[in-house]
Amino acid sequence: MMKAKIVSTVPRSRFELFKVEIPDQWEVDFVDYPLPEEALIEALRDADFLLVGSVHHVSSAVIHAAPSLKMIHTEGVGFDKVDVEAARAVGLPVCNNRAVNNVSVAEHTIGLILAALKRMVYSDREIKRGDFTAVQTQLRTEGIHELRHQHVGLVGCGAIGQEVARMLGVFGCKVSYFDTYRPSPERERALNISYLELDDLLAQCDIVSLHVPVLPDTVNIINARALGLMKDHAILVNTSRGELIDQPAAASALESGRLGALAIDTLAPEPPAKDHPFLTLTPDAADRLIITPHVAGTTAEAFTRMLQWVIADFQEVLAGRLPDRVCNGVTELR
Numbered sequence: 001m002m003k004a005k006i007v008s009t010v011p012r013s014r015f016e017l018f019k020v021e022i023p024d025q026w027e028v029d030f031v032d033y034p035l036p037e038e039a040l041i042e043a044l045r046d047a048d049f050l051l052v053g054s055v056h057h058v059s060s061a062v063i064h065a066a067p068s069l070k071m072i073h074t075e076g077v078g079f080d081k082v083d084v085e086a087a088r089a090v091g092l093p094v095c096n097n098r099a100v101n102n103v104s105v106a107e108h109t110i111g112l113i114l115a116a117l118k119r120m121v122y123s124d125r126e127i128k129r130g131d132f133t134a135v136q137t138q139l140r141t142e143g144i145h146e147l148r149h150q151h152v153g154l155v156g157c158g159a160i161g162q163e164v165a166r167m168l169g170v171f172g173c174k175v176s177y178f179d180t181y182r183p184s185p186e187r188e189r190a191l192n193i194s195y196l197e198l199d200d201l202l203a204q205c206d207i208v209s210l211h212v213p214v215l216p217d218t219v220n221i222i223n224a225r226a227l228g229l230m231k232d233h234a235i236l237v238n239t240s241r242g243e244l245i246d247q248p249a250a251a252s253a254l255e256s257g258r259l260g261a262l263a264i265d266t267l268a269p270e271p272p273a274k275d276h277p278f279l280t281l282t283p284d285a286a287d288r289l290i291i292t293p294h295v296a297g298t299t300a301e302a303f304t305r306m307l308q309w310v311i312a313d314f315q316e317v318l319a320g321r322l323p324d325r326v327c328n329g330v331t332e333l334r
Helices: 012-017 036-041 060-064 084-089 102-118 122-130 132-142 159-171 185-191 198-204 224-229 247-256 301-316
Strands: 004-008 026-030 048-050 072-076 152-156 172-178 194-195 207-210 232-238 260-264 290-293
Touching: 004 301, 012 301, 026 198, 036 060, 048 301, 060 084, 084 290, 102 122, 102 159, 102 207, 102 232, 102 290, 102 301, 122 132, 152 159, 152 198, 159 172, 159 185, 172 198, 185 194, 198 224, 224 247, 247 260
Parallel strands: 004 026, 004 048, 048 072, 152 172, 152 207, 172 194, 207 232, 232 260, 260 290
Antiparallel strands: none
16 A cells, blocks of 8 residues: 555544544545635645545645645535636646435435425424414415425436436426436436426426536526526425525525425525525515525435545555546546
8 A cells, every 4th residue: 555645624533433444554634624725735745635525615826836736535526616627727636526425415305305395394393382283274274285296397417316306206206307418318218307498497397406516607597587487386495505596586585485495405605694695584484494504415324435435536546547536627647
């Protein structure tokens, strides 16, 4: 086993908690994030690898100041906080752990869909306040619905989107998707999904779920215009990134009643300020908002895979091979 120096903003405790062993020959410098760029640059002196959390920033300045680096690796799927273009310009591979948590995120997505559709969080809170009869009467009067009879639209049909589609197939609901990269016709048939252009998907679907990365053309992909296209009282779900939604516009849609429910695992920024649009809603609008703290993809099983895959990719580089998980277009080691 070759020696290596790794700088990690992912804490040592993560490796210990999930019992993932680091090779004895490797020197690992665990640094606390956030930290000044100058401190990260100093830590990277003579380092072979940089491991960062998926929401940890790595700037062009850091990349250019670390010529010894052989690879940057993000812990999870996201890599938008790394300046991947700067890395590509200097021939530095950036890897992510794509598809590592597709089952975890898909399960969470289904949970949010059901919670919003059945108004579970609202019911739980009101019953604990002693209003069992009132909330029962309200929900029976207003009506709650079966997932089987909903038309679900997936914005993004990569590994996670396809896993969500597979799980939705068990419920028997109609599933459509939009993506700039379409699965093969055979895969569409296997998942029983149909393609719709984005505007058509927004207009036709009862539930819209987001499964795309943060890219220049996906930031605020759900804006005031998109929300205006959606059905009255539609449900919007986001287990991807907060930047995909124009949050003030979504808050306004909740306030007006135009949006039936919003169920999200991600916000922008994280953690949110006390005056964040989603935290300052009126009680009625807040009742139709469900938030979890960006944990959809961070199950114990997913964390174990993430760390194991990172070590495997570092070993590939040390053996002179480029890992399959390179995400910034670099095609050879520098």
